Amino acid sequence: MRGALLCGAAALGLAAIPAQAQTVPDSQVRKSAAAFAECSVGQAGGAWRRQLLRPYGDTATHAMMSRLLDGACSNQPGWDQVLKAPRLQFRSFIFDALYRADFGDAPQPADLAGLQPLVYPVAEGLNEENARPYLVSVAFGDCVARQDPAGARAFMLSRVETAGETAALQALAPAFQNCVPQGAELTLTRSKARATLAEPLYRLTQARVKP
Secondary structure: OOOEEEOOOOOOOEOOOOHHHOOOOOHHHHHHHHHHHHHHHHHHHHHHHHHHOOOEOOHHHHHHHHHHHOOOOOOOOOHHHHOOOOHHHHHHHHHHHHHHHHHOOOOOOOOOOOOOOOOOOEOOOOOHHHHHHHHHHHHHHHHHHHHOHHHHHHHHHOOOOOHHHHHHHHHHHHHHHHHOOOOOEEEOOHHHHHHHHHHHHHHHHHHHHOO
16 A cells, blocks of 8 residues: 555645655745746856755855855845745755756656666765755655656746646646655645755756756
8 A cells, every 4th residue: 555645725744755855935935936046047057057966965065055145136025034945945946947947948858767766966974864854855756757757847847836836736646646655644735846856857857868
């Protein structure tokens, strides 16, 4: 028997993903974070790509992120709340914008399931408490993206806090269901779905388009 998927108007918490990955910004913060990410990737996309594709938890990445956060794009309404988002959540905002910038106009890759397993590296010496939420999250998102690449793409290209985002997530629900670990219970919000999918979909698409 597989785990259970719970969906609702505000729902869709993830018992399988640790608490650090579960904190969800409110609607205005999501909009502000998306606007910042789109602006920052537009101004410094190369720097974000170089840093975020380094191992998770890398100290140089954190230092670079701090400098980028102080840039001209940090004038969005609700920015002070955006800064309170957990590291994984904020990281996903940038990968979301990178996916849109790099692959938004590209054809949908025919298949992601057939790709070799990807390695999601973590920095040497990063303790389990900090590494585990990241590794569990990307493993789950990797599974969903491989199950339904077209659905994952449609969801990630939808705009936050729109009816289109809700509809795209509902269409993607069977893939999430298939990836719920046995015995776990999944309640998934739109924020959590993006946080889970953004990096795996970006990396898998990159592996398919630029092997």
